[in-house]
Amino acid sequence: MKLSQKLTAKTKLNQTLRSWLPILQVASDELKETLEPFIEKNPFVQLEPNPKSRSLNFYSDIYKTSISDTIESSIIYKESLYEKLSSQIDDKLFPSKKSKEIANLIIECINSEGYFEWDDGIFIGFSKDEVERVRARFAYLEPVGVGAVDYKESFIFQLDELCDNDEIYELCVEIIQNFENISKFTKRKNYEAAMSLLKKFKNPPAIEYMDNEMLVIPDIFVYDSDGGIEVAINDEFYPNIHIDIEGIDEKSEFVSSKIKEAKDLIDALEMRKSTLHKIGLMIIEYQYDYFFGGDIKPMKLKDIAEDLGRNPSTISRAIQNKYLSSKRGIVPLKNFFAAAAAEEVSNAAIKEFLLNLIKNENRAKPLSDEAILAKIEDEFNIKLVRRTITKYRKMLNIASSSERKKLYAIQG
Known part of the structure; x- marks a missing residue:
């Protein structure tokens, strides 16, 4: 009986996790936007702003460099690289649902410099050929050059956009592919024009967005406390979900199903908080010395996944676009996971x-x-x-x- 109850609870948990995986995956400042489509389909649920203002004062007391200043600075809107790319995933270049899904996964794997880094934990269910076919279309997105695997491919992406002269284009391609032997092109026709064009290219391709990295909103705070360190979740951006069924017959099949959906949504938000909090605790356990000036030590996704009873791909999704703030600064969670x-x-x-x-x-x-x-x-x-x-x-x-x-x- 006990085994049956445990299996039932685990199955329910896994179903909730799968159903609301986008909530686990999305960045904190996009939570409200992610929840809205679910709310719109449910007449008994309202999304209310989080009234908490104390958390800003609480954390500003923890750090001399106020975390509230970090969050306040984010209010001064400046479009991020990922917002820029996401806004361009439309029917024109990505007409099918599948191509849009792959394109959004590709965006998750683009680093701060604008280069693409393959991640097995992200592209579950898709082949490399499928991903590469979709990634090729990133040559037509802005900023030009983003989504390439290295600077050479990025230069080719930029060349496609900036050059309309066939002869200069062909010479530029040769130069890009043979930078190590660039001297052999000096006497070629159009050499000066080609080099003048190449000097206009951005390297790295997302260079104009790199200054925005300090505007990210931390998901986890690690702070000193009585000689030790503690972890807290930044729930400032977690809206409150209110279920209003006053005067409604809860026995109705439609009503009961919508109430269940609402409760699942609340569970998913709590699961997100719980998962991030546990990941924060595990990071402290594995990386304790880092928070006192040491280096990041080896830490594998599968180790955390085993300890938390989760699949490594779930943990991979949970840490995407998430950041940890401590007295050593704000860093992406994925930086703590290294072979x-x-x-x-x-x-x-x-x-x-x-x-x-x-x-x-x-x-x-x-x-x-x-x-x-x-x-x-x-x-x-x-x-x-x-x-x-x-x-x-x-x-x-x-x-x-x-x-x-x-x-x-x-x-x-």
């Missing part, structure tokens, strides 16, 4: 170190993969092989040292 490069070092920490090396390198003499390897081994006291550095560099859409030298020359 191990060594027992006590995550590849996220290594990638961050690699990025800083590239940002501060001598442009006249860019660092080779061997030089980067030596610096990383010295910094983290670990042993790696050069191909690992090459893999990380490519994952970060960073060109080779010779290609970067050519790019620096183009940028002046």
Whole structure:
């Protein structure tokens, strides 16, 4: 009997989760918009603004840099990269329901620089060929170049939009595909015109949106408390759902079904809060040292999923477009989930170190993969092989040292 009750409860929970998965997945500032279609179909439910104002004062007391300032700054509307892209997923380029669904999943996998990063946990039920066919249409979206896998493909996307001269177009394609041997094109006809055009390209493609990252709204707050740290959910953007059935016959099949839908909706919101809170607690447990100045340590989605009794794909969706705020700043939740490069070092920490090396390198003499390897081994006291550095560099859409030298020359 007990086993049967547990299975029934688990089945109900899974059904609710599947039914309201968009509520789990969506960013906090889009919650109200996501809930409205459900509310419109239910005559017994009203969506009321969250009257909480105390949470802003509460959190402003926690931090010297007030979280209320972060939220207040978000009121000054500035369209994000993801809003810009989402607004363009229409019937013109994505006529079918399936193509729209894939396009929206692709947007989830576009990083802050505008490059696409494949995620197995996102494209469940779709083949790579299906995704690639839809991603190809991102060449026609704005900002031009977003959705490409690397800077070369981004340049091709931008070239399609900005060049209407066939001869210059063909030469630009050759140059883009052969940046490492750019010198062989200097005597070609239209070389100057091609280079003048290439200098206008954006790299990274979403560069004008990158300054907006601090306007994101944290979903989880981690703060110091009596010598330790605690986690709290930012429920400022969670609207209240009010069920009004006064004077209504609840025994009616229609009414009872709508009441059940409303209660499922409330359960889904609570499930979202509960799941994010548990993820926050797990992050504290796994990444305790990070909140006191240490590096992010290896942490896998499947470990959290097992502890929470969830599927890894569910956790992957739960952390998409979500952010954690602590005294170390605001960071995407996905930054805490990284495979191990060594027992006590995550590849996220290594990638961050690699990025800083590239940002501060001598442009006249860019660092080779061997030089980067030596610096990383010295910094983290670990042993790696050069191909690992090459893999990380490519994952970060960073060109080779010779290609970067050519790019620096183009940028002046």
